[in-house]
Amino acid sequence: MGNETFLKACRGEATDYTPVWLMRQAGRYMKEYMAIKEKHSFLEMCRTPELACEVTMQPINAFELDAAIIFADILLPLEGMGIKLEFAKNMGPVITNPVRSRADIDAIRVIDPEEDVPYLLEAIKLVKKELNGKVPLIGFAGAPFTLASYIIEGGGSKNYVHTKSLIFSDPEYWHKLLAKITELTGLYLNAQIDAGAQVVQIFDSWAGCLGPDDYREFVLPYTKKVIESVNGRVPVINFSTSTGTYLEILKEAGGDVMGVDWKVRLDEAWERIGFDKGIQGNLDPTTLFGPVPEMKKRVKEILGQANGRPGHIFNLGHGIILGTPVDNVRALVDAVHEYSQR
């Protein structure tokens, strides 16, 4: 029972108001999160179901959000794949044995989620119990390109030189690598669904470093296959950033809902994607720094662009930024609900 607004919107059904959740809604901008973060590393938090559950619930308890998203990371499959991941203090993820050669690609293991990420599946079960139907739970995975570029670059990157060099110099092994990642990502998402995830989101956060032709040839077939592997069991949100110049191609990868950033107006984006799909977005996350009246004006504009059409899920165009005032997050969530009452 509970609040089904988000699920309905994912299926393109009419809702009483526009549902809202926020990427990185569990995070360092909340003091409750920092209290746990002070005692545990990020990976410890991910790998301890009780902690992951607690952190997942924090924003649900603090704000009137319409969905929870499991506290996890797109890089959690790496350990099972045989890739060494560390989160250095105050740094992003660092991979000490980045994938650079054919031998490295051959050595990657396709994970068995029950064996390799049992803590994640357990955390999902715990959260589901804790939520007790209050709002739906979202599971997620990195899209094949984003996961591949992470393990090739060994961390964040500015120019993706190693990733693109592999694409340009050894397309055969690029395809081999992506096929492997696609297979394991399918297993990873389905295991989350088995454990109780009611929607899954694919994060292709780095796809925007590619031009449209490269996306179509080297990325699209794999994102598509990952989405197909969910096989309609739950709705899929296909999210990426800086890809607004080729939304028409992204759409071909599938997904019930397309997540878009703020570099394109929501009305234009939806029209280009087509109203047969839902849309998620697309407030500039810096807007949350205030002032609140300006933020609310922008919330109203985005809702106006969506025009009350079924299938709009309100979100930011990217994750909440460190330092965002908690009160503004509350004001945002409430404003979406208030302005979208039908």
Next chain:
Amino acid sequence: MGNETFLKACRGEATDYTPVWLMRQAGRYMKEYMAIKEKHSFLEMCRTPELACEVTMQPINAFELDAAIIFADILLPLEGMGIKLEFAKNMGPVITNPVRSRADIDAIRVIDPEEDVPYLLEAIKLVKKELNGKVPLIGFAGAPFTLASYIIEGGGSKNYVHTKSLIFSDPEYWHKLLAKITELTGLYLNAQIDAGAQVVQIFDSWAGCLGPDDYREFVLPYTKKVIESVNGRVPVINFSTSTGTYLEILKEAGGDVMGVDWKVRLDEAWERIGFDKGIQGNLDPTTLFGPVPEMKKRVKEILGQANGRPGHIFNLGHGIILGTPVDNVRALVDAVHEYSQR
């Protein structure tokens, strides 16, 4: 007369082949550059006309480029503006007194180029003498938004929180700041033209962090005014990155040639911009890492998209990346010439 191909293309006139130059064509990928860089800081190189001239000429002597671009930096006006700039070793630019308050904005001086950047104007004169008409010389400046975001953030930024916070919280002073920067940028460009620059390029490298509506309201009027201040004395190239979702709006800012990155196909970009303007671009700079046959294939594709139409200037979609093999740069320049012979 020398090689006028680039100037003709800037004016939309037919040429015997497609001219090519490369953003950051003078830089750390060349050993001749590193030989100077080892003995002098980046700012020393900019501020010593003989060194700036030497470095400007290095790629002209090494490759068959169709234009030179003065060795300088978009941040050179800062000192005259009263803003302290340092290039820390192995780091980007760092501003020790970033602009954050109304008082900071009021304190900014409108530079007098003859007084504040005499070394740049002298370097332009030296290069013109050295070039002796071989190829035209490009001058450049940051666009008002990019310069403003640099001095507000105090360096590079991921989310531009301070810049956007100023826009959202104090639009009156944002406009005041941009008006001031617009005025001084106009003086800065015209002084470069007086000294001998035959084309100028405006770099709005960071505009892509904004959505289309914010660009139109808070940026466009100023870029437009800067371009108008050149008053048709020389052709203007209006370059930005990650702005492919609103090329139609960028075009309103003006410029004879629009510079585009590789997130959009050149044929689509040109059609959206309109064939009344020239287009510059748009090879993915990582392509230069090779293999060369793949790079050449992509050169051919871009030339095919331009379809021999007058007004195409071949370039990368962004600057040459550190570590790019010099031989591949030569192969690129030669391939553009070979494939575009008419």
